[in-house]
Amino acid sequence: MVKVGFIGLGLMGKPMARNILKKGFSLAVYNRSRAPVEELASMGAAPCSSPAEVAQRSEVLITMLPDEPQVAEVLTGVFEGMRSGLVLVDMSTVSPMFSRQMAAAARSRGGDMLDAPVSGSTMAAEQGNLTIMVGGSRKTFEETLPVLQAMGKNIFYMGESGAGSFAKLCNQIAVAVNLLGVCEMLLLASKAGLNLSQVVEVVSTGAGGSWQLANLGPRMISRDFNPGFKVKHLRKDLRIIREISEKLGLPLQAVALVSELIKALDEKGHGEEGTQALIKLVETLASHQISNA
Amino acid sequence: MVKVGFIGLGLMGKPMARNILKKGFSLAVYNRSRAPVEELASMGAAPCSSPAEVAQRSEVLITMLPDEPQVAEVLTGVFEGMRSGLVLVDMSTVSPMFSRQMAAAARSRGGDMLDAPVSGSTMAAEQGNLTIMVGGSRKTFEETLPVLQAMGKNIFYMGESGAGSFAKLCNQIAVAVNLLGVCEMLLLASKAGLNLSQVVEVVSTGAGGSWQLANLGPRMISRDFNPGFKVKHLRKDLRIIREISEKLGLPLQAVALVSELIKALDEKGHGEEGTQALIKLVETLASHQISNA
Numbered sequence: 001m002v003k004v005g006f007i008g009l010g011l012m013g014k015p016m017a018r019n020i021l022k023k024g025f026s027l028a029v030y031n032r033s034r035a036p037v038e039e040l041a042s043m044g045a046a047p048c049s050s051p052a053e054v055a056q057r058s059e060v061l062i063t064m065l066p067d068e069p070q071v072a073e074v075l076t077g078v079f080e081g082m083r084s085g086l087v088l089v090d091m092s093t094v095s096p097m098f099s100r101q102m103a104a105a106a107r108s109r110g111g112d113m114l115d116a117p118v119s120g121s122t123m124a125a126e127q128g129n130l131t132i133m134v135g136g137s138r139k140t141f142e143e144t145l146p147v148l149q150a151m152g153k154n155i156f157y158m159g160e161s162g163a164g165s166f167a168k169l170c171n172q173i174a175v176a177v178n179l180l181g182v183c184e185m186l187l188l189a190s191k192a193g194l195n196l197s198q199v200v201e202v203v204s205t206g207a208g209g210s211w212q213l214a215n216l217g218p219r220m221i222s223r224d225f226n227p228g229f230k231v232k233h234l235r236k237d238l239r240i241i242r243e244i245s246e247k248l249g250l251p252l253q254a255v256a257l258v259s260e261l262i263k264a265l266d267e268k269g270h271g272e273e274g275t276q277a278l279i280k281l282v283e284t285l286a287s288h289q290i291s292n293a
Numbered sequence: 294m295v296k297v298g299f300i301g302l303g304l305m306g307k308p309m310a311r312n313i314l315k316k317g318f319s320l321a322v323y324n325r326s327r328a329p330v331e332e333l334a335s336m337g338a339a340p341c342s343s344p345a346e347v348a349q350r351s352e353v354l355i356t357m358l359p360d361e362p363q364v365a366e367v368l369t370g371v372f373e374g375m376r377s378g379l380v381l382v383d384m385s386t387v388s389p390m391f392s393r394q395m396a397a398a399a400r401s402r403g404g405d406m407l408d409a410p411v412s413g414s415t416m417a418a419e420q421g422n423l424t425i426m427v428g429g430s431r432k433t434f435e436e437t438l439p440v441l442q443a444m445g446k447n448i449f450y451m452g453e454s455g456a457g458s459f460a461k462l463c464n465q466i467a468v469a470v471n472l473l474g475v476c477e478m479l480l481l482a483s484k485a486g487l488n489l490s491q492v493v494e495v496v497s498t499g500a501g502g503s504w505q506l507a508n509l510g511p512r513m514i515s516r517d518f519n520p521g522f523k524v525k526h527l528r529k530d531l532r533i534i535r536e537i538s539e540k541l542g543l544p545l546q547a548v549a550l551v552s553e554l555i556k557a558l559d560e561k562g563h564g565e566e567g568t569q570a571l572i573k574l575v576e577t578l579a580s581h582q583i584s585n586a
Contacts, residue, residue, distance in 0.1 A: 119500050119501065120499050120500060124499075133495055154499070156491060156494070156495045158488075158495070159488075163486075166481075166482070166485040166487055167492060167496075170478045170481055170482045170492055170496060170501075171478075171495070171496045171500070173477050173478040173481060173501070174471075174475065174478050174501030174502075175500050176474075177474030177478075177547070178467075178470070178503055180546075180547045181466060181467050181470030181471055182467065184466050184470065184546070184548055185464075185467050187545070188459075188462065188463050188466060188534070188537070188538060188543060188545070189459070189460070192541075193452070193456075194451060194452065194459055194463070195451075195452075198449060198451065199460060199463055202412075202424060202449045202464070203460075203463060203464045203467050205412075205424045205447040206412030206413050206417075207413060207414065207464070207468050207504045207522070208464040208465070208468045208504065209467075209503060210503035210504065210505075211500045211502040211503070212500065212501075213467060215500070241481070245481065249579070249580075250480055250481060250484060250579050250581070251578050251579055252477045253578075254473045254474060254477050254547065254550060255477055261546075285544050286542070286543050286544055
């Protein structure tokens, strides 16, 4: 069985790494803060003290990091310890251009790289049924598939380098716009005196149904702002989408609106909360807090 | 079995009336244009020449009409032929205030009225599994339930008069905002050179999934603009939502954006097409027509 490395043991990365261990892969791990490294080590992972060390101990090396600067920094270390044939799998959400640059750098060092960002909640990460969108060489994708299958259920090969990242950004457009739709819907429903839980149930059965509604609607109603996906990370994804749409000359009006609102929410200090906290900003604008009649 | 009347045999009304007949109810029908009346008559319905005649022959009278003026006009006729105890069921999408006015008028004439708008496509109407959101007296709702069950699968009692209409407007917020999200997502995906059908499949499995994406995304890609739900009707629903949000003092930014775009689409002559035609406007703004790589 292929030797796996994992760098970035956060909200998503830790349960993903755990699932790789559970499938019987040998796993070398590194994280900037040590607590999750110790936790994975207690389950049988080899703790490493640098990205270079993970690279030396891996044939497939996964990165799951917040943003491009962290990926670039980690990969600088990885490239130091890298042997020919190492396959990097970056599961972070980054721009497709960045994915292509990093893949070119990996190839120039005798390795290869896939961009393989994921969609789904921390619960999906824990249950190993994430959606994974993969860009890169099809051959490398097929060779790496058993490792990806430890983490995800719906795994799609989207095309050459960058195609996985592009698909993830498309996904985030739907995520963010639907999220705002849920907020505005609950606001009207609350002002109308409807039972909000029932509205979520009703709308979910019909043409207004969405993952965002079914999963985050109930949390907005119960004021549960624990992060499945953090506001600051959605802000970052929307920033990347807007940079790309600017480069491509695409006017994305709904994206522009929701990204300004998410930015405002982050600036108000809600960056560490789940994206369902967008309801708070919509409530502030309306001077009305939703409540379940 | 209760005697049923049906006025408004359009894209949705005709299959709904057909399902009532199929369940064995006697049915009296009226429509401004005669072709659907003849069609229902050939299946066993009693053709009527006026709303008043339908009222005389019914215990439960359903209206399924485009907008408030048509409902008001039809109900004027209905009130002429109305006997005490007649239950009106308006399944049109109208404002909650209008629903309450009409219900009060029906009650003052010894009858009752439910607002019971539906969600779902023409296919759901044909298959009898519409979502139905009902406002009015709970007793009248329970008495009328067998008739509603001939048309819908998910039937919800939402509260007093107007609550059904409010719930439907909430539903339309989710419908319209998600629809715009699908358009912007497909635009970026197309510019990125991704396979659009695959993007719809991928995003549908994860946190960006929605009814709008799964059902209208494929039609946008195949350029099928046949109406399941017409642009002109969504425009009307959004107008009502904006009037209500103005009255209630609610700033609904995503609703404002999508309603301006739907209005522009209608003004460009696409009112009779399905709402998936919104992609055309988004394409025009971006000077890029989506295509399936």
